[in-house]
Amino acid sequence: MMENFRIVRPHPITGFELRTSRIPGFYRLSVEQRLAFLARSFSLTEDQVAQLRNGNALRIKHAVNMVENAVGIFGLPLGLGLNFLVDGHEYLVPMAIEEASIIAAASKAALIIRQGGGFRTKVDEPVMIGQVQVMGLKNPLAASEILYGSKEEILRQANLANPRMVQRGGGVFDFETRVLDGGDGIGSMLIIHLLFNVCEAMGANAVNYACEAVGPLVEKITGGRVNLRILSNLADKRLAQAEFTLPFEHLAANDFSGEEVAQRLIEADQLAHIDPYRAATHNKGIFNGICAAALALGQDWRAIEAGGHAYAARDGQYRGLTNYRIRNGCLHGKIELPLQVGSVGGAVGSHPGVQILRTISGIQNSRQLGGLLASVGLGQNFSAILALCTDGIQKGHMALHARSVAISVGVPYEDVEEVALEMIERGEVKVTTAEEIYRRIQQKPKPKEEFNDLPVETFAPGKIVLFGEHATVYNYPGIAAAINIGIKLRIIHDPVGPRFLHPKFKQVFPVPKSDQDIRIFSRAVDEALEIYDLQKEHIAIEVESDLVPGMGLGSSAAFSVALCSALRRYKNEDRPKRWDSGFFDEVQKLESIFHGHPSGMDAATILSEGVLWFRKGPPREFLPIQLPSPLCGIICLVEPGARTIDLVRKVQRSREKHPKFISCILDDIGNLTVDAGIALGTGDSVEAGKLMFRNHELLARLGVSTPALDRAVELLLDHGVLGAKLTGSGGGGAVIGLVAPENHFELFEELSSEFAMVFPFTLGALR
Secondary structure: OHHHOOOEOOOOOOOOOOOOOOOOOHHHOOHHHHHHHHHHHHOOOHHHHHHHHHOOOOOHHHHOOOOOOOOOOOOOOEEEEEEEEEOOEEEEEEEEOOOOOHHHHHHHHHHHHHOOOOEEEEEOOOEEEEEEEEEOOOOHHHHHHHHHHOHHHHHHHHHOOOHHHHHOOOEEEEEEEEEEEOOOOOOEEEEEEEEEEOOOEOOHHHHHHHHHHHHHHHHHHHOOEEEEEEEEOOOOOOEEEEEEEEEHHHOOEOOEOHHHHHHHHHHHHHHHHHOHHHHHHHHHHHHHHHHHHHHHOOOOHHHHHHHHHHHHOOOOOOOOOEEEEEEOOEEEEEEEEEOOOOOEOOHHHHOHHHHHHHHHHOOOOHHHHHHHHHHHHHHHHHHHHHHHHOOOHHHHHHHHHHHHHHHHOOOOHHHHHHHHHHHHHHOOOOHHHHHHHHHHHHHOOOOOOOOOOOOEEEEEEEEEEEEOOOHHHHOOOEEEEEEEEEEEEEEEEOOOOOEEOOOEOOOOOOOOHHHHOHHHHHHHHHHHHHHOOOOOOOEEEEEEEOOOOOOOOOHHHHHHHHHHHHHHHHOOOOOOOOOOHHHHHHHHHHHHHHHOOOOOHHHHHHHHOOEEEEEOOOOOEEEEEOOOOOEEEEEEEEEOOOOHHHHHHHHHHHHHHOHHHHHHHHHHHHHHHHHHHHHHHHOOHHHHHHHHHHHHHHHHHHOOOOHHHHHHHHHHHHOOOOEEEEEOOOOOEEEEEEEOHHHHHHHHHHHOOOOOEEEEEEEOOOO
16 A cells, blocks of 8 residues: 555645744643734734634634534534644644643644654645445446446546636546455445545545446446545545654653653554554544644544544554654654645534634644644644653653542632642542542631732823924924823732733724734733733732824833733832832833834823923933923824834935935924923913914925814914914824813814714823
């Protein structure tokens, strides 16, 4: 059978490729931190993350179209096999399985094997076999010869059932025949094997259609009676091999040298080769890994396992599927088995969760999948017999088994680890022992709570830029102000925390992806938890915001300030009442996740809770402007905002092209900002308003305003505001206006019907 084995290496990966599947400490992360890692690494949406978290990627509406008499969804634990380096590519392996230690064993094996260069695979062409059983023939051998004489007609008839597959380069390309003796009462039978290239599909349905299509023609040609017409799950034309080479030094364990371990592995493997009693358990371990990964990736794991067991008995005795030998001071491990897998069709296309997991795995086609599954099976087997030959299999299973026992007697989440560890230390992993240990824990006096009572709630204001946009980039001064609308953040108890719940922002226009992206917020939360050493706390973080992202209102800075304040309060470390550079640096670390290299103006303004003169420096200048009395204003949302970085680059290009013209505008904005600081400090709101109009005119000349923003400023002028301008980087977004206090509410009412949203604000009302 191996003489005709055609070897094809997997195609190169296209699109996203994982940098490394080696993720040290992944098992120590909370579930939410693991999900945040996946979201960041694979661009998962919040809905996709929620589906993984809650196990509801498959809904009943999907199930009713997949099985008959559907009544619900049955879940399995889902984990990731790590460290898999296969043919030079990194893969994460989704695995759905309820048995303890399987995923850990696969990951451990892959970690050891990658030290020798990882797995190497060879995968056959995707050829499936369809069987047609012909009965009632007087001379089956003669009938076989007649069939070969009509080969072209038979192949053409078979392919009529699958025209699209033929268009993709697949279809039935040949057939083989076998004559079998059915014994007394049955007699001889002729079996036709249609050889079908199924391309990227597993191919069961296509093969069955082809078998059905040729049945009548076979009867006509042979004069026999066609009975069964169906594919075979012994896909021995579609073999996958995986192998590794591992120097002895990577095998040494406990008191055994690497060479001794290698010899023990070979002895264990040989037992599986000669004894079907051992081979059954040996191969069961292989399919622990293969079937867990196949199930998670939407494959027909039952067909894979059936074909694998049949292949294990291909010479008449059931044997192990692996082979180990020593060569040049190294252990060489190898597996070969049929793997009928597909990257299209079946659950791959109909199960939403499978599509998410395919993205995470990095698999691009069916050949890569076949090679990866073979590697998982070999790794699973290597890990199992390595444990059997050194520590014994129970040691590896003990920790997870102990946790399962603790959970089974009702031990709550936070006490499971303590109960499990004591059972292991005592060598008594039993229900009665778990109950006894937990009763003792319940009787212990509860330690005094180290951190603050929950919930913890904080508020951080948004901000507007009053003067100096874009000029601040070139070290001219700017003036920004905190406003009395912002973000509320709440920390609550959560037994599966720490985790970040989806933030609730106001939204009136399509929000730029970078502004609403849950992954960026999750990264900021991870950073904050690390800053304050709270990575293991059972908490959840909720956010509700009156700020609209993408409008230049400081959403990310407000979020960063609110989060740092809340976590400090949770630890009974109150936020400093005066300016504190340490606290500012903590906030800036989070802001850098959103903006890369933030100037600090947003964070400083929000922390000041007032009006702030700013120059980026060096040296950086933060000077509070004391208002003699509060100033009233309105924010009008005009149109979807543009990305700040795009507008900054636009000005930069204009400055490079027309340096004198643009520099004059920037000089004027800088001088105007100085005058505005004096007007605000002396309470001259009329002069401040005039300077706002002038600032807008200069920003329009700079090319960062839009017709809609210009019309909005003119509309505010018609309504009698003291001054108005765009706020933020421009290119869309919002305009702000200063108004007389006596007209504040009336103007707010009038303008609410003119804009998508209007916010009143008061400067100087926060402090």
